[in-house]
Amino acid sequence: MTGYRGRRFLFGTGVLAGLLAEQLVLFAVPLLIYQETGKVSTLGTSFALEWLPALMAYPFAGLLADRDGGTRLFSRANTARSVVLVCTLVLCVAMPSWTVGLLMANGALLATVMPAVRMSVEKVVPQLAQGDDLPRTQALFQNMELLATALGPGLAVVAATALGKLWLLALAAALFATGAACWLGLPRLKPAASGGTDVRAIFGDLGLGFRLLVTNRPVVLLAGLNFIINLAFATMLSANAAVVTGELDAPESGFALLNTLVGIAGMANLALTPRLVRRFGLSPLGAAGYATQCVALLVLGFASSFAVYAAAFVVGMVGVAYFNVYNRTERVKIIPGEHLGKVMGPFFLLGLSSYPIGGLLTGTLGPVIGPQRLVAALAVLLAAVGVIAVPLTIRSFRRALAEKERAEATASTAATAAEAAAAADPAAAAPVASAAPAAPVASAAPVTEAAPAASVPADDGPPGGATVSEAPTASGAPTAPEAVAESRDPQEPGESRHSHDSHDSPDRKENSRDRAPRQHAPVPTGGTTGGGEDLP
Template identity: 30%
Template sequence: MSPRIYGLLLSRFLSALGDQLLLFAVPLIVYRSTGSIRMSGLAFFIEWLPRVLSLPIAGQISDRFGGKRLYIGADALRALACLTVALWVADQHQVPIMAVMLMMGGCAFAYAQAFIALETSLPQLVSPAQMPTAQSALQAIDQTSAIAGPAAASLLMLWLTPEQLLWLTGSAFALSAIGAQCFCPALARPDAKIKRPALWHHWRASGAKVLGHPVLRALVILSVSVNLIAGLALASGAAITLGRFGLDPRHFGSLQGSVGILAVCVLLAVPILLRWLSVYRLGIASYTAIALGGLLMASAANYPLFVLGYAICFAACGSFNVFIRSERLLWIAEAERGSLISLIVLFNQLSLPLAGLLISLADTRHGPQWLFYPASLLACLLILALHPGLHRQAGTARVMAE
């Protein structure tokens, strides 16, 4: 990969760092301001619903206007939203929960645009043979930021409040947008002569292609079950840390940091593991680890066990995503990447706002931990049902044989 690509990866790191700071700060802001697990779940629902529903729009925009401009605009919007709320809090000396939730919704919408822009631009920047390595690099960037973000936030919490962290979040997004403008190579513009169908008809046709394809359909089902477990963990992590176990916000930083450390170790091991395993087998092993991590979180009677289950779950998500991303690119034509990938990610992430909604509606007397039991057991049943057929058809399962 060229030096300019490494510059773009640095820009992506700053964007991912901003995401991590936001994921650290917002749950603490909401729970400390309201003291309610239900409000934490509702905030997570509000954060993820626009992120998910905007994905098909992101695909259309990327296919029509190109990924570079979309990526830069998305991070610029997130920078503006975070810095506006931070300025409001500094001026009014109070936390406007409604403004925080609107900021979350705006950042969620922009996240979807940046995610799809990068996914659709990557095949123009690296060769097919380098794609698993590039995907591993992106996962490593995300997970490295998962260490750096919470670690830096935990240290800064000695002097700053969670609300003041929004200044750093907005700055990270702004630097990411500037870096992408400077380092991103010139990409081929979408062919303006291609006649594209109306949005609704396009979604319906894309949905039929995804759900009618046996491999893509199986990948969606597995991803939905994984994201339900991850969504429950993300939506309840701050509330369980501060409420269930009675710890302070710095312990929430250790929770997030432990995830990043283990996840980076796993992703650094991916190229080595792929010498003996197919991408498919790595994906199935990662999926199994996520389900086991969910069961451990459900049964954890003390905080270290909860942290262990949380870390196993999210560390395995990184290597599972390497499999998902590598496999689906084998079945999607280049001209349809933006549209189909955006719709696939929409299906995959529908369980994230569902997780927030489940927590907001759950019986608060027993806490949210019990919800991990049905989610993890469902994941186990799905892999038992889908594995035989998927193993026969998956392209990544045949790489080692070839």
């Protein structure tokens, strides 16, 4: 399978197998811990401990994805997850009294490896899809996650009935290994040039990623939205098993049914989302997804029956899916392709740092005021933040994209003029060609300080650092040098290709409409991982 369809099949099958394995673990581990201890506080503490090492790993995972290209890193990370699960299962069978501690350690180890998987996918998706295909591919990946939640819990219930919940870890290990094997069949994508393997070079690349993030205003605003969304959902998810089987007195199959319903909704979204993007555009879809999450979390906080709770849970996760289509598509357009990995590592670190905070809130305030009331309070906070932050983020992205298009147009005009001059006067071709592109570069904003040259993964923190210019405007839009760099190698896999998006793209249409009277840009009325960003 070397053709485009074959590569997409291997890509999709590998991702789906890994997501199914995650669903099995998410079903088995919280129930096992809650049954062993009977305490909501233990669930919250376990959730927080799992996410702390993951946060530390994200920036480094971005560098690894940049230097590897993504495909090989995905296979190695999933192989490591399979080995961790097998070791945990063997130890739990040998020493049953250690089960809770072993499961907590297992969660921490799996979470440490998980960033490498996420960053590999973030790196590879933009390299498989260009132009109009990018939003559709992002929507496809987002809804594959929901599809896994439909199949995973049902598989978990059947397997748990036949084997027992502990042995679900063995099935999950097999699925992780399957995912790793699928991506071995993918061609290794071109990695970015390495900035070196010594400690100074690595931390130099990390520093470059953080600098590129903080100078890119739209992406910083988006990371802030991801933080607040993930805080609310982390609190809800960390207490989910206790609320469903404890406060609402639903059976374990009800806990699995929640995710199954979410997956069914995801399959419907698979066909619906591209149509919604074409009809309404990305920004309204993202704003509607944010508002949907706020309403659903508020209902979850006051639900007194499992039926109401389940309906609100499904609606909330559908809102997450809609917001993440906007979330994932827009940031890829703004972040320079060669620095995607470097920037996405710190981006995930910021957006997901609320996960352990959510777990700690569940462990401390959950037993005092109740986990549902805590979720309701966070839903109100989410809505209050979104009323201001969502319109601000959308306008900031529109300004940045408009600036990028103007810079690309300037670079294209300069290149055309140089070619025309070369054709008219072949003797002067060399000097004219070298001088023509200099105008947009010279007029650009001050150049951001960069580390030694290195490659960068899509949406991940890139390891090296070609010089990047950031316009000193509120939008943080990339300036002409980036556009020039893109235009020099428009079809290179792994490099930024956003300048080649089709003019029929819904996003391009939206941007062109906003370019003149920006004050007329649609402003969402609602409020928005793993997640916001991107709920893993």
